Amino acid sequence: MISTIAxxxxxxxxxxxxxxxxxxxxxxxxxxxxxxxLVYTVGAYALVSSLSFFGGAFIPxxxxxxxxxxxxxxxxxxxVIRRLYGQSIDYAIIATYAVLLxxxxxxxxxxxxxxxxxxxxxxxxxxxxxxxxPIYRLVIIVLSLVVFAALELFFxxxxxxxxxxxxLEDKEATRSLGINVDKYFSFVFxxxxxxxxxxxxxxxxxxxxxxxxxxxxxxxxxxx
Amino acid sequence: xxISTINTVKKYDLILVTAxxxxxxxxxxxxxxxxxxxxxxxxxxxxxxxxxxxRLSFGHMLYLGVGAYAAALSAEHFSANxxxxxxVAILAGGAVGLLLxxxxxxxxxxxxxLINLAFNQVGYFLAVIALAEWTGGEDGMSAFYDPVWIFDFxxxxxxxxxxxxxxxxxxxxxxxxxxxxxxxxxxxxxxxETRAKFLGYNTFLYKLLAFVLSTxxxxxxxxxxxxxxxxxxxxxxxxxxxxxxxxxxxIGGAGNVYGALVGGVGYMILSNYLPNYIQRWEMFLxxxxxxxxxxxxxxxWGYFSTLIMARKKEVKA
Numbered sequence: 192m193i194s195t196i197a198x199x200x201x202x203x204x205x206x207x208x209x210x211x212x213x214x215x216x217x218x219x220x221x222x223x224x225x226x227x228x229l230v231y232t233v234g235a236y237a238l239v240s241s242l243s244f245f246g247g248a249f250i251p252x253x254x255x256x257x258x259x260x261x262x263x264x265x266x267x268x269x270x271v272i273r274r275l276y277g278q279s280i281d282y283a284i285i286a287t288y289a290v291l292l293x294x295x296x297x298x299x300x301x302x303x304x305x306x307x308x309x310x311x312x313x314x315x316x317x318x319x320x321x322x323x324x325p326i327y328r329l330v331i332i333v334l335s336l337v338v339f340a341a342l343e344l345f346f347x348x349x350x351x352x353x354x355x356x357x358x359l360e361d362k363e364a365t366r367s368l369g370i371n372v373d374k375y376f377s378f379v380f381x382x383x384x385x386x387x388x389x390x391x392x393x394x395x396x397x398x399x400x401x402x403x404x405x406x407x408x409x410x411x412x413x414x415x
Numbered sequence: 416x417x418i419s420t421i422n423t424v425k426k427y428d429l430i431l432v433t434a435x436x437x438x439x440x441x442x443x444x445x446x447x448x449x450x451x452x453x454x455x456x457x458x459x460x461x462x463x464x465x466x467x468x469x470r471l472s473f474g475h476m477l478y479l480g481v482g483a484y485a486a487a488l489s490a491e492h493f494s495a496n497x498x499x500x501x502x503v504a505i506l507a508g509g510a511v512g513l514l515l516x517x518x519x520x521x522x523x524x525x526x527x528x529l530i531n532l533a534f535n536q537v538g539y540f541l542a543v544i545a546l547a548e549w550t551g552g553e554d555g556m557s558a559f560y561d562p563v564w565i566f567d568f569x570x571x572x573x574x575x576x577x578x579x580x581x582x583x584x585x586x587x588x589x590x591x592x593x594x595x596x597x598x599x600x601x602x603x604x605x606x607x608e609t610r611a612k613f614l615g616y617n618t619f620l621y622k623l624l625a626f627v628l629s630t631x632x633x634x635x636x637x638x639x640x641x642x643x644x645x646x647x648x649x650x651x652x653x654x655x656x657x658x659x660x661x662x663x664x665x666i667g668g669a670g671n672v673y674g675a676l677v678g679g680v681g682y683m684i685l686s687n688y689l690p691n692y693i694q695r696w697e698m699f700l701x702x703x704x705x706x707x708x709x710x711x712x713x714x715x716w717g718y719f720s721t722l723i724m725a726r727k728k729e730v731k732a
Contacts, residue, residue, distance in 0.1 A: 223525040223528070223529070271705065274709060278708075280524045280525050281465075281469075281471040281524070281528070282708045282712070284471060284473065284525065284528050285471075285661060285665070285704060285708055286704070286705060286708045286709070288473075288658060288704070289700075289701040289702070289704035289705045289708070290701065290705070291701075292658070292697050292698070292700055292701035292704070293697075293698050293701035293702060293705075294701075295697070296695055296696075296697040296698040296701065297698060300695060300698075
């Protein structure tokens with residue numbers, strides 16, 4: 192019972208981290224972005240590769256994975272998504288799905304189609320009432336709470352966050368105040384890419400799935 | 416091309432379609448052409464929803480899969496009559512459409528695409544895990560059909576002839592439907608649903624009807640696949656394959672009967688022959704989709720028909 196709750200909470204925490212990025216995309220661009228799943232997948236694979244590079248140290252490898260994904264996401268944004276403004280939403284869905292197809296195939300090319308498993312970076316477990324809970328899972332839950340608190344603070348207390356919220360609410364009006372909304376939106380873009388890649392990197396030691404997670408995170412965003 | 420030629424082409428289109436597929440058969444082998452024609456039926460079913468009604472579905476494999484499994488289950492539990500299997504499959508497709516339609520057709524745009532995807536995922540789960548006892552799970556199921564009179568579907572010539580006949584019937588049906596007032600109303604819904612409502616039409620009913628027609632036709636295509644291969648596997652209901660039919664619709668040109676046929680054949684030729692030469696086939700598919708979306712939205716048929724139209728204007732001038 193306790194372990195079921197803890198395991199469910201872990202997956203929920205990761206889904207939160209991934210889909211908060213997705214819901215930011217929905218807000219800034221009004222686009223269903225299948226390419227978000229690609230960012231997540233590449234984040235996961237980048238972690239696998241950088242783990243061996245950093246000699247198994249998980250935290251620098253995860254940071255590296257998150258950073259590596261940003262230029263890739265920028266290319267997708269610049270050459271595909273930016274061209275989709277003003278097009279019908281159907282084309283946006285198809286085009287971002289096409290990006291997903293290309294990217295997933297490229298991942299198979301680079302890393303192979305066989306699932307790669309990564310061992311639990313902490314390894315230790317904590318025993319509560321006779322149930323073993325891996326500490327790594329607890330760390331994920333805590334981390335998602337930290338992300339939540341940080342985003343909440345960011346959007347409510349900082350000027351940048353408030354500008355972003357205002358821009359989401361009414362882009363034209365915010366612009367007329369002399370604020371360069373696009374500059375702030377590009378910051379949001381980097382933020383959501385980092386979050387998606389972080390979600391991917393965190394998920395690797397637990398399991399390996401891609402489209403399923405995308406579906407779940409869409410479900411999360413749409414029921415919001 | 417002259418206007419009169421275009422009209423003649425339209426008049427004899429069923430004969431021309433038959434002739435085109437009869438010509439394809441010796442070129443590509445009969446089994447392949449049968450496959451192509453079944454896929455064309457599926458593309459036509461999809462085009463009714465996407466091309467004419469303007470709703471992008473990302474989970475149409477569900478209805479194909481329902482048809483295939485219904486045909487297989489009918490052979491296992493009722494009788495080995497292939498026509499009964501086809502009938503049961505169409506009924507099953509229609510029933511699923513009627514059941515899910517009232518929920519699905521209320522939505523538009525991204526929601527429509529994703530809710531279909533979600534139901535497709537549910538169907539896939541049911542076929543692979545929850546109902547594995549009946550559907551055979553990952554292994555799929557096979558069924559054999561008795562020959563009825565001259566219709567022995569184990570014989571590839573008979574299968575070819577019957578599929579061709581079915582395809583021509585479906586082409587006629589879809590063309591007739593889409594040029595009727597009902598079809599015009601569907602296009603009105605695509606352009607502006609509020610106005611159609613304002614004119615006093617109950618758009619919900621028409622959308623539901625179009626959706627049920629589309630699901631039944633897709634199930635029919637699934638049942639034909641089942642007759643052709645005599646086995647059904649979870650790949651028939653796999654949501655990740657839904658992109659194939661969208662792609663076919665786009666290369667042919669959405670919202671046109673002949674476009675759907677050109678797209679179906681074009682996609683099948685690509686997917687059958689390209690993997691022999693290009694290993695990274697999915698990547699190629701993705702890039703082709705991007706090119707279609709950005710540069711070539713009207714598809715092959717749309718491109719040629721605008722060319723002909725331009726020519727026509729020149730002649731007039």
